[in-house]
Amino acid sequence: MLELDWATLIFQVINFLILIALLYRFLFRPGLQAVEHRRRQVQEMIERAQKEHEEAEALRQELEARLAQVEEETEILLSKVRATASEEAQAILEAARQEAEEILAEARAEAQRERDHALGQYAEEIVNTVLYVSGRLLGPVTPPEVHDALVARLNEHVYQMGQHSEQIQMFRQTLGDRNLTAQVSTARPLTMEQQGQLARTLTALADQHVDLEITDDPTLIAGLRVRLGDTIIDTSLAGQLEQLKERVLSTLEERLTRVRS
16 A cells, blocks of 8 residues: 655645745746736837827828918918009019019120130130140050151151242251251151151252251150251141140130120
8 A cells, every 4th residue: 555755745745835936936926027017118109109190190180271271371362462463563573574684694794704704814724734635645546657647748848848949049048058957856766768768858958968866755746846947847746736726726816806896
């Protein structure tokens, strides 16, 4: 027959009850309190959101009512203005329009004068900058064929000079009988054939032997600049850009002169 150890059983029951009491006190009750606290917070947030929604709805309705009232008052005011508009008001509006047109025309004229003044003041600087940038851009991309063509053009130009007897006679008189050396600036090195052709062409022009003193000058971009006595012959791209600058400045000056007059 099974015998019960009542002392042990009672002791275990007491321990179990103590365990339940401890769990309730330190675990379940704080947890229940936290849940209750959170529930109250959520309830308060819901109630506050509901209240704010109701207030926002009331404000919206109030604003819509005010807007409708303003629109009604505006329409009434406009109707009164249109109803009371007179010829005097139209005359005032016409005078104001004419005055505005005159002011605008004067402002445009003043702006044109200011622009022309600024253009005249900075035209040379602007043109120099544009041509400088153009020269820097052209240098690396100009093929050798362009340089060779400009060298050939200089020889042709010298040949054409020799076709004018009076001009060539005066040129040779200025040279005299001294030993001649042509100062040749070239954007690229000249071949021996180009040097020989140039020397022969200048010798024929001067009617006496001409030596060449050749200097490389990459700033010319392409082509040659030759100085023989007091005569300068320039077929370089840099020289053409300089001529372009002079034409642009001259055109601007003529335009500004017409505007000022």
